[in-house]
Amino acid sequence: MSITLEKSANQTKKEAAMSTSSLINPSMESMMSETKPKPIIEIDNVDFYYGASKALHGISLNIEPKKVTAFIGPSGCGKSTLLRCINRMNDLVDVARVGAGQFRISGVDIYHPSVDVIELRKRVGMVFQKSNPFPKSIYENIVYGLRIQGVSDKKVLDEVVEKSLRGAALWEEVKDRLHDSALGLSGGQMQRICIARAIAVEPEIILMDEPCSALDPIATAKVEELIHELKNKFTIVIVTHNMQQAGRCSDQTAFFYLGKLIEMDNTEKIFTNPKQQQTEDYITGRFG
């Protein structure tokens, strides 16, 4: 994989040099926008602050439904910050605030005072970098989201547990120990429990912040396979430091640097023919 990346890097350098003068012609651009489906998440010129320090600078990007979008970039560039804005997890940070711009999901400004954060989070699930299954049984972990919505019918819950665990490709592994503690599972299984827990409430969008960073290659492969499956039903946004992973499982890739969006395009394009020198340098491992 690294070899092909390097090759493509050399290639792209030449191509980039050639294409700098010829900007995309207008007719082509209109053609592209016609074929593109309506975005489900629209991020519109967002500035974001932690206290006085500006973490995001005028970010604008669109995320299409039922696609996997990857956020890449060096550590501290604001990927997690942006991701956590999408389900307003940053509300938990006292000093955090959106300084300018809008986040729209299905056309609704999610930072508008009339928006119920609880409803938003039901529709925008999240899987965290450090897998965080609750210290309860596997079963209780999966039904947590439903229980807090007041669902207590055992038949419904049982069904959801099986469906979600199958959805997270975990059913066969844990079906005999549903009532054992989720903390007795392996790291990869725990992360899939968290994914199953997120899909149990049937969100539309799932945000994943480096879901595989603590997993070994086999567990990572399983989660990646799962992401591939999940995109039939959900819109997925994934933060990753792993270039191969972004290449393997995403449709779109956005590259960030120092709180700015440098470039966003189809994953293939980003990896073979990035427009920006910085993107290319990062992907080829020259910095970051």
Add this chain to the structure above:
Amino acid sequence: MTHAFSIRPTKAKTVQTTAFWIMRGMTYTIVVLATLIFGTIFWKGGSTVFQTSYPFVNTSFILDRPETLHVATSEGKKLQMGDKEWRAYGEKNPDAVIEDHKTYVYSAGGIFPCIVGTVLLVLGSMTIALILGVMSAVYLSEYSKHGLFIEWVRISIANLAGVPSIVFGLFGYGIFVIFFGWNVSLLSGWFTLAFMVLPVIITSSEEAMRAVPQGFREGSLALGATKWQTIVGNVLPYALPGILTSSVLSISRVAGETAPIMFTAAYVVRDELPWEVNKFSDFFFQGVQALPYHIYVVSSKIPQNEYTARVQWGGAFVFLVVVLAIAMTSMVLRSKMRKKYRW
């Protein structure tokens, strides 16, 4: 044999050895002192509480009320009996010639009302302290935003922890006994004792809640739970073992302090037991006898002689056992919870 690493005495090593032995000596001294204290209480108290014949435990000392001891001689025989027995004796032998009749207050009978009173005081005040304390801790650790006001609240709590218990006693007397008009009662004692241990409970509960990983809160919120649902379902249960650990210490304090209950809840002597009330609400407005106060009374408020030692040591012994029992119960509770929620 000498070589590059052979042992040589140096100054640093001598200093180390000396310091080490001083510390070891201190530690051993403490162990010896603790053994002496407990040993004396168990030895002397044990002779009151236990007996050599069946049922081996002096049930009358545990289950009877305090009585006055009568000592006298009658027809060359030395009599030594409690009040009830004395009267029965008098009725049975109306013609007996009694000489050298002396009475010693509280030196016969048992300490049952004191045990009951102490248990009631501990249960009530710990309930109040835990409810108030955990609620404050939840607010401080989960809801409050950093700011001057919260800093001020924290400083107040820290200062409250340093207030001497006699001041709490006077405070309770002023507020609950006089101002609220609850008189000397269980209720006044509960609140006074609860306020005394509140700072410890708040501080340690808050610590226990902060020790719950942030990931559990985020995970819960990300599933669409409200903050309240998150706290009740996914933070408090995991913090409970820690909260209970700290409350074990508070239990000993609540059970042991005399000063706070002296003016607010404790009677020197009371004939009725706490459940012998006319109506339910009277239960809360009655004073009780309590072990530490009883020990204080029999050791310093009545003339000392060879007959008072029995109750003093026996009371101290039973007191230790009661505190131990309550503390053990909450430790068992805690380890059960630990098993249920482990991360």
